[in-house]
Amino acid sequence: xxxxxxxxxxxxxxxxxxxxxxxxxxxxxxxxxxxxxxxxxxxxxxxxxxxxxxxxxxxxxxxxxxxxxxxxxxxxxxxxxxxxxxxxxxxxxxxxxxxxxxxxxxxxxxxxxxxxxxxxxxxxxxxxxxxxxxxxxxxxxxxxxxxxxxxxxxxxxxxxxxxxxxxxxxxxxxxxxxxxxxxxxxx
Numbered sequence: 511x512x513x514x515x516x517x518x519x520x521x522x523x524x525x526x527x528x529x530x531x532x533x534x535x536x537x538x539x540x541x542x543x544x545x546x547x548x549x550x551x552x553x554x555x556x557x558x559x560x561x562x563x564x565x566x567x568x569x570x571x572x573x574x575x576x577x578x579x580x581x582x583x584x585x586x587x588x589x590x591x592x593x594x595x596x597x598x599x600x601x602x603x604x605x606x607x608x609x610x611x612x613x614x615x616x617x618x619x620x621x622x623x624x625x626x627x628x629x630x631x632x633x634x635x636x637x638x639x640x641x642x643x644x645x646x647x648x649x650x651x652x653x654x655x656x657x658x659x660x661x662x663x664x665x666x667x668x669x670x671x672x673x674x675x676x677x678x679x680x681x682x683x684x685x686x687x688x689x690x691x692x693x694x695x696x697x
Contacts, residue, residue, distance in 0.1 A: 524556050527578070528563065528571050539574055546581035553585035557594075564597050569606040576601045576613035583620040583627060591620055591627055599634050607647055614638075614654045618662040621671075628666070632674055635659060639678050649687050652678075656691045 526538035560582070563575035576598055583591050591598075598620070601613040621631035635655045642651040659675040675695060682688040 524559060527574055528566075532570075535570070535574070539577075542578050543581065546578060546585070549585040550582070551585075553582045554588070554590075557582065557586075557590060561594055561597055564601055569604065569609040572601055572604060572606075573609040573612040576609075577616045580613070580616035580619040583623040586623055589624070589626065591623060592630060595620065595627075595630050595634060599638065602638055602651075603645075607650075611650070611654060614651065614658065618658040618665070621662045622665055628662075628668070628671075631662065632659070632671060636674060636678065640681075649684075649690075652682070652687070653691060653694075656694045660694050 523538050523541055526534050527542060529535045529538070556578075560575040560579045563571045564579070566572055566575070579591075579594070579598060598613060598617065602610050602617065604610040604613070617631065617635070621628040635658055639652055639655045642648045645651060656675055656679065659671055659678075663671040663675070672695070676692075679688060679691045679695070682691060
């Protein structure tokens, strides 16, 4: 990061996140992903912009906003995620499947912010697991949900998360996919 302070670069980098130049955008995404590996003090300076971008016409902007918001959940002492989680969950149903997957694969990070966020995450993933049954990519969505629960479990070690994942796996009717999902938990 060349010795630059994150707080000084954030406004410029936010603009770069949503640049029409994909190279500039990519560099900014990498920058924010690295910065948001740990809590940051400036989350609320960008929060509303990211929430707004979840509904942008450009699917890249929606995916970027979702990923960064998931990373910022640990920097949310006001617990804004409790009211904004539905907007993130909506992106998991994006018309562009890759955008939906990018969001879904990062959603587990929201649960690390605290017990209320954990409960919201697990309930949201459970609901999504059941409702995706009629969607084109149902098995991929379900797989991502099981992986999300595994990543979250690995991060926090809560046995109720493991139990919920195993419960969801048991509801899968297709034995091929039940076995694939169970493999994530080595059951």
